Amino acid sequence: MDLSALSEAVIQGNIEKAKELTQQAVDAGEDPQILLDQGLIMAMDTVGENFAKGLLFVPQMLRSAKTMQECLAILQPHFQAGSVTSKGKIVLGTVKGDLHDIGKNLVAMMLEGAGFTVVDLGVDVAPEAFVKAVSEEHPNIVGMSALLSTTMPSMADTVRALSEAGLREAVQIMIGGAPVTAQYAEEIGADRYAPDAGSAVIKAKKLVASA
Amino acid sequence: MQRLPIPTFQPRLKVLGREQALAIHTAALEILEKTGVKMEHAEAREMLVDAGARPFGDDWIRIPAWLAEEALATAPRQIALYDQNGNKTMPLVDDRFYYGTGSDTTFTLDLESGERRPCVLNDTGRFARLVDALENLSFVMSMSNPRDVAKIEFIYVYAFAEMLRNTGKPVVFIADRLEDMTVIHELAAMVAGGEEPLRRRPFLLNYSEAISPLRFPAQVVDKLMFCAKKEIPICLPSGSNAGGGAPVTLAGALAMGIAENLVGLIVHQLTQRGAPFLFGPNVSVLDMKSSVVSYGCPEWSLTQAALADMRDEIYGLPIWAFAGASDAKTVDAQAGAEAMFSIVTAMLARCNLIHDVGYLEYGSTSSLEMVAIADELIAMARHFTRGIPVNEETLALDALERVKNAGPKGIFLTDDHTFHHFETALFLPQLMDRSRYDAWAAEGARDLYRRSNNRVRDILASHRQTQPKDAALLESIEQRLAEL
Ligand code: B12
Numbered sequence: 214m215d216l217s218a219l220s221e222a223v224i225q226g227n228i229e230k231a232k233e234l235t236q237q238a239v240d241a242g243e244d245p246q247i248l249l250d251q252g253l254i255m256a257m258d259t260v261g262e263n264f265a266k267g268l269l270f271v272p273q274m275l276r277s278a279k280t281m282q283e284c285l286a287i288l289q290p291h292f293q294a295g296s297v298t299s300k301g302k303i304v305l306g307t308v309k310g311d312l313h314d315i316g317k318n319l320v321a322m323m324l325e326g327a328g329f330t331v332v333d334l335g336v337d338v339a340p341e342a343f344v345k346a347v348s349e350e351h352p353n354i355v356g357m358s359a360l361l362s363t364t365m366p367s368m369a370d371t372v373r374a375l376s377e378a379g380l381r382e383a384v385q386i387m388i389g390g391a392p393v394t395a396q397y398a399e400e401i402g403a404d405r406y407a408p409d410a411g412s413a414v415i416k417a418k419k420l421v422a423s424a
Numbered sequence: 425m426q427r428l429p430i431p432t433f434q435p436r437l438k439v440l441g442r443e444q445a446l447a448i449h450t451a452a453l454e455i456l457e458k459t460g461v462k463m464e465h466a467e468a469r470e471m472l473v474d475a476g477a478r479p480f481g482d483d484w485i486r487i488p489a490w491l492a493e494e495a496l497a498t499a500p501r502q503i504a505l506y507d508q509n510g511n512k513t514m515p516l517v518d519d520r521f522y523y524g525t526g527s528d529t530t531f532t533l534d535l536e537s538g539e540r541r542p543c544v545l546n547d548t549g550r551f552a553r554l555v556d557a558l559e560n561l562s563f564v565m566s567m568s569n570p571r572d573v574a575k576i577e578f579i580y581v582y583a584f585a586e587m588l589r590n591t592g593k594p595v596v597f598i599a600d601r602l603e604d605m606t607v608i609h610e611l612a613a614m615v616a617g618g619e620e621p622l623r624r625r626p627f628l629l630n631y632s633e634a635i636s637p638l639r640f641p642a643q644v645v646d647k648l649m650f651c652a653k654k655e656i657p658i659c660l661p662s663g664s665n666a667g668g669g670a671p672v673t674l675a676g677a678l679a680m681g682i683a684e685n686l687v688g689l690i691v692h693q694l695t696q697r698g699a700p701f702l703f704g705p706n707v708s709v710l711d712m713k714s715s716v717v718s719y720g721c722p723e724w725s726l727t728q729a730a731l732a733d734m735r736d737e738i739y740g741l742p743i744w745a746f747a748g749a750s751d752a753k754t755v756d757a758q759a760g761a762e763a764m765f766s767i768v769t770a771m772l773a774r775c776n777l778i779h780d781v782g783y784l785e786y787g788s789t790s791s792l793e794m795v796a797i798a799d800e801l802i803a804m805a806r807h808f809t810r811g812i813p814v815n816e817e818t819l820a821l822d823a824l825e826r827v828k829n830a831g832p833k834g835i836f837l838t839d840d841h842t843f844h845h846f847e848t849a850l851f852l853p854q855l856m857d858r859s860r861y862d863a864w865a866a867e868g869a870r871d872l873y874r875r876s877n878n879r880v881r882d883i884l885a886s887h888r889q890t891q892p893k894d895a896a897l898l899e900s901i902e903q904r905l906a907e908l
Contacts, residue, residue: 267713270712271710271713271715272667272672310600312635315668315669315710316715319715361528361569362528362530362569362571362576362579363576363577363579363600366576391530391788392530392569392788409714409715410715
């Protein structure tokens with residue numbers, strides 16, 4: 214089946230059109246996994262590339278992500294239980310004492326748009342809460358956001374807490390936020406730093422692939 | 425009979441009509457009454473309910489408009505800030521404007537190497553010392569988020585003490601929570617000679633923030649209520665940035681930011697009527713490509729000019745503003761252009777307390793050179809804003825007569841009138857270069873950044889505070905820090 218019309222609708226952020234095409238394809242008995250991989254996610258890859266090149270603005274990219282999510286909702290009931298393949302799972306939160314969440318939310322939306330499953334723990338997340346979420350959710354990646362110099366140490370505390378809980382080896386750790394640097398990531402033993410949501414997606418993909 | 429002097433028109437910027445101002449205000453009140461806010465501070469919530477607000481859901485609360493009108497009526501229309509020696513240097517009222525630096529930058533451009541590196545406590549001291557010497561900057565903020573403090577949870581206390589060591593000008597400070605704010609208040613009382621003198625002649629103002637959209641965390645409201653009780657002047661802008669924490673259209677972002685500010689004001693005035701509250705949200709924009717919150721955009725200048733209009737039309741309270749900042753990564757043409765744009769419009773709009781002077785990289789990096797350049801930009805803007813005094817002296821018909829009579833050699837440059845007036849009539853730049861090409865080349869062909877770098881080095885090497893604190897006071901400040 215030619216999925217270019219569906220991809221194009223996702224790239225354009227034309228929600229109605231994309232939903233209609235998805236429904237038609239499902240009704241015609243198309244494989245939902247193929248629709249997801251070759252229709253929706255490939256479209257989002259193009260969107261991600263265009264955004265990285267500066268050809269798209271953030272709201273346009275988010276509109277495409279929303280379009281994809283709505284199509285996904287149509288596909289969801291047609292997957293056999295557990296058979297839907299996600300790009301990977303990420304537990305995400307703003308660290309203890311920090312209430313900034315706009316950047317973290319943007320990272321979450323972009324990751325979802327790229328096909329990741331995101332478990333968002335919100336803001337002011339203590340190391341123990343990260344540990345608990347990791348042991349319950351078994352994510353591939355733990356993502357931490359900090360916008361304050363005063364809360365950055367909580368990232369180190371969380372890395373330590375994960376080690377102490379014996380969970381450090383089970384996950385990749387990615388950190389970000391305005392005062393955070395690649396050097397800091399190295400210092401505290403995190404695996405990756407990303408300066409913005411776009412590169413967070415690229416790095417998350419690499420982390421999952423390398424694990 | 426002598427004619428009455430001709431008043432000097434001082435250029436003034438208006439960006440809102442009365443209908444626009446009223447409509448934004450009405451929308452803000454509607455947000456309080458219909459949408460409500462999330463008040464996570466139990467005591468404040470109870471206080472609001474007792475006063476007539478309605479709770480709903482999980483910590484949410486709807487607030488009747490009359491509570492806002494009442495709070496606006498009880499808040500003082502003038503906030504007088506004093507210097508650390510008790511002189512009233514910053515009466516924040518009507519159309520008075522004062523510029524100063526900003527708070528927490530993560531990095532600074534190193535004065536020696538020019539490199540961007542993490543801030544340390546000594547940077548806070550240097551910025552304070554520089555501002556102490558600069559004529560057009562009236563107050564200090566920490567300008568850095570120092571990495572090298574003994575206890576990171578008291579970072580704002582160390583920064584505050586470092587400012588006390590290096591300047592006698594008023595201090596706008598940050599605190600993380602009630603605990604560090606209490607220590608800062610103690611230190612300030614030591615400088616003022618007691619809590620009571622500090623209450624009467626405050627030299628400090630706290631900058632705390634609510635969270636857009638519509639969220640009031642307990643620890644923020646703790647600080648707000650503490651300041652009300654102690655009568656420490658405070659502002660409580662929220663990050664109602666267009667497209668991020670707030671609607672992308674500026675009217676909606678302003679309405680929401682003002683609504684949030686009114687909630688802060690209501691809690692503040694219910695805690696203590698007549699305590700000083702500086703009004704105003706921060707309404708910048710979220711950049712639609714990089715997703716940074718911009719410090720160089722024209723929109724922030726526009727929304728704060730609108731707020732100044734709303735102050736004049738409706739609120740009557742002095743306002744919080746920004747200027748002299750940039751998104752540029754270095755002190756380049758972009759930095760100069762963006763800084764000047766906000767400096768001149770903030771002045772023309774008569775914003776009152778104007779902070780963030782010297783910010784680069786959307787608030788992530790600071791630069792001493794940038795502060796010194798901005799000092800001169802403010803002087804330029806001030807010269808423009810003073811307008812053109814028109815009287816017999818300035819019309820100078822006598823001088824013209826003399827020059828005419830001097831024949832072919834006649835030139836105004838040699839006339840006494842020029843000698844007597846040039847210093848006030850003209851703007852005399854210090855950093856802006858107007859030298860002839862050859863002289864400029866002979867001086868090393870230095871650009872503005874390098875000239876400013878030299879000026880900063882000179883100032884830091886030679887500046888002495890006019891009324892330095894005595895050794896015993898400094899010692900007791902040290903002692904208090906040691907107890908942390
Ligand atoms: C908006 C804002 C606020 C809002 C936050 C609203 C909200 N719901 O989030 C409010 C008003 C509440 C606020 C409060 C405070 N703030 Co504030 N705030 C900002 C501001 C202006 C923008 C932040 C933002 O939202 N940017 C937009 C988003 C999209 O970008 P971002 O957060 O950088 O996120 C991107 C990347 O960093 C990255 N990323 C982020 N998280 C993650 C996570 C992972 C895993 C990855 C891979 C990537 C990643 O991707 C994101 C998307 O591209 C910045 C200055 C600035 N220009 O950055 C100051 C700033 C961060 N705040 C600062 C301060 C000091 C405070 C206060 C202490 C101020 C006060 N006086 O009380 C309080 C602290 C409250 C608290 N305890 O958390 C300082 C921090 C300095 C420092 N080094 O510590 C800054 C830098 C401003 C300054 N120069 O003074 N703030």
